Amino acid sequence: xxxxxxxxxxxxxxxxxxxxxxxxxxxxxxxxxxxxxxxxxxxxxxxxxxxxxxxxxxxxxxxxxxxxxxxxxxxxxxxxxxxxxxxxxxxxxxxxxxxxxxxxxxxxxxxxxxxxxxxxxxxxxxxxxxxxxxxxxxxxxxxxxxxxxxxxxxxxxxxxxxxxxxxxxxxxxxxxxxxxxxxxxxxxxxxxxxxxxxxxxxxxxxxxxxxxxxxxxxxxxxxxxxxxxxxxxxxxxxxxxxxxxxxxxxxxxxxxxxxxxxxxxxxxxxxxxxxxxxxxxxxxxxxxxxxxxxxxxxxxxxxxxxxxxxxxxxxxxxxxx
Amino acid sequence: xxxxxxxxxxxxxxxxxxxxxxxxxxxxxxxxxxxxxxxxxxxxxxxxxxxxxxxxxxxxxxxxxxxxxxxxxxxxxxxxxxxxxxxxxxxxxxxxxxxxxxxxxxxxxxxxxxxxxxxxxxxxxxxxxxxxxxxxxxxxxxxxxxxxxxxxxxxxxxxxxxxxxxxxxxxxxxxxxxxxxxxxxxxxxxxxxxxxxxxxxxxxxxxxxxxxxxxxxxxxxxxxxxxxxxxxxxxxxxxxxxxxxxxxxxxxxxxxxxxxxxxxxxxxxxxxxxxxxxxxxxxxxxxxxxxxxxxxxxxxxxxxxxxxxxxxxxxxxxxxxxxx
Numbered sequence: 001x002x003x004x005x006x007x008x009x010x011x012x013x014x015x016x017x018x019x020x021x022x023x024x025x026x027x028x029x030x031x032x033x034x035x036x037x038x039x040x041x042x043x044x045x046x047x048x049x050x051x052x053x054x055x056x057x058x059x060x061x062x063x064x065x066x067x068x069x070x071x072x073x074x075x076x077x078x079x080x081x082x083x084x085x086x087x088x089x090x091x092x093x094x095x096x097x098x099x100x101x102x103x104x105x106x107x108x109x110x111x112x113x114x115x116x117x118x119x120x121x122x123x124x125x126x127x128x129x130x131x132x133x134x135x136x137x138x139x140x141x142x143x144x145x146x147x148x149x150x151x152x153x154x155x156x157x158x159x160x161x162x163x164x165x166x167x168x169x170x171x172x173x174x175x176x177x178x179x180x181x182x183x184x185x186x187x188x189x190x191x192x193x194x195x196x197x198x199x200x201x202x203x204x205x206x207x208x209x210x211x212x213x214x215x216x217x218x219x220x221x222x223x224x225x226x227x228x229x230x231x232x233x234x235x236x237x238x239x240x241x242x243x244x245x246x247x248x249x250x251x252x253x254x255x256x257x258x259x260x261x262x263x264x265x266x267x268x269x270x271x272x273x274x275x276x277x278x279x280x281x282x283x284x285x286x287x288x289x290x291x292x293x294x295x296x297x298x299x300x301x302x303x304x305x306x307x308x309x310x311x312x313x314x315x316x317x318x319x320x321x
Numbered sequence: 322x323x324x325x326x327x328x329x330x331x332x333x334x335x336x337x338x339x340x341x342x343x344x345x346x347x348x349x350x351x352x353x354x355x356x357x358x359x360x361x362x363x364x365x366x367x368x369x370x371x372x373x374x375x376x377x378x379x380x381x382x383x384x385x386x387x388x389x390x391x392x393x394x395x396x397x398x399x400x401x402x403x404x405x406x407x408x409x410x411x412x413x414x415x416x417x418x419x420x421x422x423x424x425x426x427x428x429x430x431x432x433x434x435x436x437x438x439x440x441x442x443x444x445x446x447x448x449x450x451x452x453x454x455x456x457x458x459x460x461x462x463x464x465x466x467x468x469x470x471x472x473x474x475x476x477x478x479x480x481x482x483x484x485x486x487x488x489x490x491x492x493x494x495x496x497x498x499x500x501x502x503x504x505x506x507x508x509x510x511x512x513x514x515x516x517x518x519x520x521x522x523x524x525x526x527x528x529x530x531x532x533x534x535x536x537x538x539x540x541x542x543x544x545x546x547x548x549x550x551x552x553x554x555x556x557x558x559x560x561x562x563x564x565x566x567x568x569x570x571x572x573x574x575x576x577x578x579x580x581x582x583x584x585x586x587x588x589x590x591x592x593x594x595x596x597x598x599x600x601x602x603x604x605x606x607x608x609x610x611x612x613x614x615x616x617x618x619x620x621x622x623x624x625x626x627x628x629x630x631x632x633x634x635x636x637x638x639x640x641x642x643x644x645x
Contacts, residue, residue: 115434116564246402
């Protein structure tokens, strides 16, 4: 595995790469609060099968740059970064890549497919289904979430600049990371201001078999170095993204797509999601969608919890193209 | 003119005033700065007579359309979003597109990001300028032409509006419209637009009635909406990173007057005639330079422009879908 920095879209983007230099590129996009490292189990497997696995730290994360302004974290900035990474690593402008996304990485992957379908050969998206910008942008996404779940809903708690950053600093990055990684409640993350969500400082949080103390240490060290503002700024652009997505109202995703979600993933329980995934609308919006897969007994961090199954799903799907 | 219908369409969070006439394949006409739907008054009537449905909106910030206050609401994504919403609400899948000045910039970007909504484009006056990855557009203009370059002078909210307010609106509009000076417009703060000489008599193509129409609309609305497009240039640059290096893949005809300021920007003639524009717009099929014609070419030579547009779109009649 190599680690390198790609200069693109005005920033330095750290990427972990493994696999033959002429292998078809598989771009792996992590979510929140994660890193390239979330794909540690899939990268060698992809490389062994002749693919070139490319896992960036997204803007704001890990060893990539984290601009200070909130406005630097719209989906247009992030997709701009990825287009630059793809251009830097492909031999010709016509070359398409495979994309695998999880959580925020999945959302960004949907947008990459909307904005630059010419760059994506096929998509495997985990956890977060597609959602179209409504025709009328006047109801803002964060307002909708606030109305549905209240002010302590995690997305609402993330809005006030500095607020959640201060809370995380007080609770401690290790506790925060362990609490999030081990969250298996099939329901919304509500974070009351009394910090009770994170548990008591004396109670240790036991780790499941699929994540080790070393893994946690890696995540924690990178997040302590970088802080959480960059990553949280993605959420602070929900409303702005909605406003800017006017040109794609009614647009479909024209890329062959495989979608997988864990049965216990909190996303599966967000308003409208189950109906969307299992109803006709998902296939209407993504005509080349294969039958969505719901993995029993699996929660949000699906590529870490079921690494071999996810690797196999990716390989089985992309081998068709 | 009475046959032109005026409607208000709710799109992308704004109310958009649209002038339309005729039935048949839809042509969408996009005006520039400081202009209105009215810019296309001749083409609207001509194309209705030629069997098209001609549609000309007041773009966001102008005339009888909404003008949100903040410049952050005037990125190219907002304007293109307005037009996609307009097409969606009219039930039009693909349009023929005509742009002028800022409307040409909007047209380039509609073709770049939603090529599936455009049959063919006739663009006028302003070429497609590829995104420079290292320099923001306003910074580039400032470096090339100095702080007095009109785009730089337009940046500070309120500043140029104060200058404009000291000139009778009809006179100001007339100055913009009939200028035939091909040099890059630099207006020192000490002189301002208020200090420019009174325009001579109106040319044949611009009547008192026309000037009054413009004067009334801009007196009512002000210029801030239109100026916000310039104020959002750097922001639009940042947001269009995903399309860096992408070609515009729509059939295009480009027309410009040889007295147009834009044609005389250093490097532009070579860019147009020596392959630069074609590199970024590979389906550029025709380039026409009109001798002795200025910036407002479709108002100055309406029949000629109509003929050029008609001749080009005729080639694509099998590509289009008639409007519902």
